[in-house]
Amino acid sequence: MRKNHVVCIPMPAQGHIRPMLKLAKLLHFKFDFYVTFINTHYHHQTLFHSHQANSSSSSCNSDSPIFRFESIPDCVDDPKDNISVMNAILDNLLEAPLKELLLKLGSKECNQDLPSTELPQLPPVTCMVTDVGMSKFTLDVAEEMGIPAVSLETSGACGMMGYLQTRQLLDKGIIPLQDSSCLTNGYLNMAIDWIPSLKGIRLKDMPTSIRTMDPNDKMMNFVMSSEYRALKSQAVLINTFDTLEQNVLRELSSFSPNIYPIGPLNLLVNNIPKDDNIGRLTLSCEEDIGYIKWLDSQEPNSVLYVSFGTLAMLTQEQLVELAWGLANSHQKFIWVVRSNLSIGGSKPLPIEFEDEIKERGILLSWCDQEKVLGHSSIGGFVTHCGWNSMIESISKGVPMICWPFFAEQGTNGWYCCNYLGLGIDMSEATKRDQIERMIIELMEGNKGKDMKKRAIEWRKLAKEAAIDSHGSSYANLDSIVNNVLLSNDHIVS
Structure with missing residues (x-):
């Protein structure tokens, strides 16, 4: 019987929701977790509008007792405006509604404070998977509630390595850029020569969050702090595989020993039953047009x-x-x-x-x-x-x-x-x-x-990495599930 209940929290963007949904399905179908998947209202509605447009079945919905979809407010007037959505995240507007929802869902620490009539029809939350991009506040919420948490890095290991260089670029005085001419005068062709696993990379190849003239730039500092905050979670899961980014993963281990490649997630979910309604959820309502x-x-x-x-x-x-x-x-x-x-x-x-x-x-x-x-x-x-x-x-x-x-x-x-x-x-x-x-x-x-x-x-x-229990990515995911997400100290009795 299921006892373990994971909440999955992607950033409100399709490119982040897709890999998180794959991981949630793996936790549900392969490891028998209850799942609550939390989107902002706009993406929640998009997900289910798409599902209803593509399937005659309505059994997979937000009232499902074993794979539940919930939402929190967008906290912006126009949730289709990606800049406004990002500003809401930068301004930490999603933390309070997320915490409120988690309290309603219940956690081991919170159940004692809630009347029994308010408890949902599923076990308390026992663990969390959060997007690295949301980790600046989601991990604080998890820690406050006593919920073990791991982070999902939706970029590759090379991208994560790039983001983690922001602090060193600042310390070396390479950024912030002196003025806008740095974008056109060849300055970005500067070699970045201190990353052995990315030998030959240039400043122009690094993540664009560094392209600012303001040392207090909100985006640059948010991205940097989110990546470093995620390193303090109990594990960072990356949608890659060991041989693909072997040297980068080895170098990342100097930042944290708890970084695990678990991809490609699209291959790991291949063995999920094809007739499940959750598996058919999509982020578009287009039909096959031939x-x-x-x-x-x-x-x-x-x-x-x-x-x-x-x-x-x-x-x-x-x-x-x-x-x-x-x-x-x-x-x-x-x-x-x-x-x-x-x-x-x-x-x-x-x-x-x-x-x-x-x-x-x-x-x-x-x-x-x-x-x-x-x-x-x-x-x-x-x-x-x-x-x-x-x-x-x-x-x-x-x-x-x-x-x-x-x-x-x-x-x-x-x-x-x-x-x-x-x-x-x-x-x-x-x-x-x-x-x-x-x-x-x-x-x-x-x-x-x-x-x-x-x-x-x-x-x-x-x-080879994803195909079965002998593959490195599958073995890594199995290890994280059993050693972190299924920790006996957190299983509801």
Whole structure:
């Protein structure tokens, strides 16, 4: 009988919710936990609107006694405005509603103070998994309530290493930047030569939170303090695997001995029952519009997949140059063109472009990325280098063209191109002819063929890490569950 009840708290952004939901499903189906998954109201409603649009079943809802979804206020007027949402986190506005919800859910320490009529129909909270990005306050709440807590790092180990360098960059006087000219005069090309596991990395490849002229910059200091606060949790779980970032993980152990790779999470959840409603929850309400059937009709490794996640935005000029780079390459492709992909509002792509790509290009507003990347016809991926996209592409054996935008995406892209041998750097390619050459090189050139061979090797290693109890990532997760989350001192009697 279940006794253990974990609360899972992602940052309010799709790129953070997705890996946390995968981990929550693993804890539920593999380790028999009750789960309460806590989103802000907007993302909670998005999740269930999507589920109702995609499934006739309504059994998986916020009243489920074993996998419960709860929400706390967004604390902003417009929860679709990512800047406002981030400011709410920076200003610590989510701590009070989170604590109030946890009190209602009940914990071992709190039950004594609550009337029995207010207790929920599930055991008290026994442990917490929190996003590293929320750890600045969630771990304080957990500590106050006596709840053992671990942190989930949704970037890779290289990204985490980049974030942890902020303090040293400040101490060395490299940041804050003296003025805005540092962004254009080559200053960012400075070599960062004190990180052995990221030898050759430059300042421009480090997370963009450091690009400030203010030593008191709220974002920079919040990110730095969150990463260091997470190191004090009982474990930091990273959605990566040991051989992928071996040297970085070894160096991270000098910051904390309690850092564990448990990925790729998308592979670990593969053995979860396919007919469970929780497994079908998604963050989009789009239906399958036939793109999989189109992929089925294509030759192996012949289609390029293009997607920039949920937040990255292009200028209209970048959008048009990319479009013509794709068209002029004469490669077949699927391109996810979100309604908000272009800065300043979406404008239709030229009619001549759509005429040019007929029968060899498909434009979508959304697709099931994991399903697409796993399709045999996909031969390459143009990506913004968000870690979810990177690890999913690696786990499916797909080489990449890397076009990073913000956060640790530059670090991810640099690592992919320079250490893994799986990427072509597109960060400074702005013209259609440059883009065209890179696409052709990836899909047809010798470099692309070599990258594909390496991608297949990395796919094999990813599967070995995640496939069963003998894999390193599965063993790490099993160890954390049994030694931290199932600690006898915290199990409800």
